[in-house]
Amino acid sequence: GESVGLHLPTLSVQEGDNSIINCAYSNSASDYFIWYKQESGKGPQFIIDIRSNMDKRQGQRVTVLLNKTVKHLSLQIAATQPGDSAVYFCAERNTGGFKTIFGAGTRLFVKA
Amino acid sequence: GAVVSQHPSRVICKSGTSVKIECRSLDFQATTMFWYRQFPKKSLMLMATSNEGSKATYEQGVEKDKFLINHASLTLSTLTVTSAHPEDSSFYICSAPLRTGEYNEQFFGPGTRLTVL
Numbered sequence: 001g002e003s004v005g006l007h008l009p010t011l012s013v014q015e016g017d018n019s020i021i022n023c024a025y026s027n028s029a030s031d032y033f034i035w036y037k038q039e040s041g042k043g044p045q046f047i048i049d050i051r052s053n054m055d056k057r058q059g060q061r062v063t064v065l066l067n068k069t070v071k072h073l074s075l076q077i078a079a080t081q082p083g084d085s086a087v088y089f090c091a092e093r094n095t096g097g098f099k100t101i102f103g104a105g106t107r108l109f110v111k112a
Numbered sequence: 113g114a115v116v117s118q119h120p121s122r123v124i125c126k127s128g129t130s131v132k133i134e135c136r137s138l139d140f141q142a143t144t145m146f147w148y149r150q151f152p153k154k155s156l157m158l159m160a161t162s163n164e165g166s167k168a169t170y171e172q173g174v175e176k177d178k179f180l181i182n183h184a185s186l187t188l189s190t191l192t193v194t195s196a197h198p199e200d201s202s203f204y205i206c207s208a209p210l211r212t213g214e215y216n217e218q219f220f221g222p223g224t225r226l227t228v229l
Contacts, residue, residue, distance in 0.1 A: 034218075036220075043118075045220070046218070098161075
């Protein structure tokens with residue numbers, strides 16, 4: 001079936017360092033990808049998105065890279081802060097639709 | 113921005129009872145809403161698509177009779193876990209889409225923690 005993401009890994013970084021979180025997707029029909037942040041006991045929070053006709057998109061301190069050849073997404077967080085500690089999920093869907101499929105997620109720990 | 117609420121935020125019930133969870137879009141209308149469940153340290157798994165005025169669409173492996181969905185209005189969808197058992201204990205999250213610019217953005221509720229004793 002459709003699947004996005006890997007088994008839940010953990011990434012530990014030092015405050016101020018850059019973080020890179022990776023995700024693989026398998027549904028080549030998906031043309032819209034989103035990164036979400038989820039803090040403990042809360043719902044997912046939108047971070048940044050990218051369409052399949054782009055390979056890079058930048059936001060405030062975050063950058064998403066899309067490599068359609070190998071079906072790979074990454075989220076880069078610059079100057080990581082303690083408040084960035086959370087679980088990050090990549091997700092996919094078709095731009096014309098609403099159905100969002102989530103990947104396995106990565107837990108980010110930021111050490112002060 | 114658009115806000116989605118859920119009620120209750122936390123519920124504890126005895127095995128065999130039914131529990132209703134509400135999902136509301138507070139400042140926009142949603143003809144479609146989505147229900148997810150999330151086990152500890154796991155990802156969100158889509159359970160079903162709630163459609164206003166018609167039957168919900170369930171994902172493969174999700175029991176329709178176990179998880180009853182009603183989308184009674186353009187701002188409210190309810191998920192009822194019938195005859196709940198301990199294995200139904202989970203974090204249930206709803207979302208509602210809203211077209212913002214050229215995209216259909218999903219807005220998520222804060223989740224409902226269900227514990228079945």
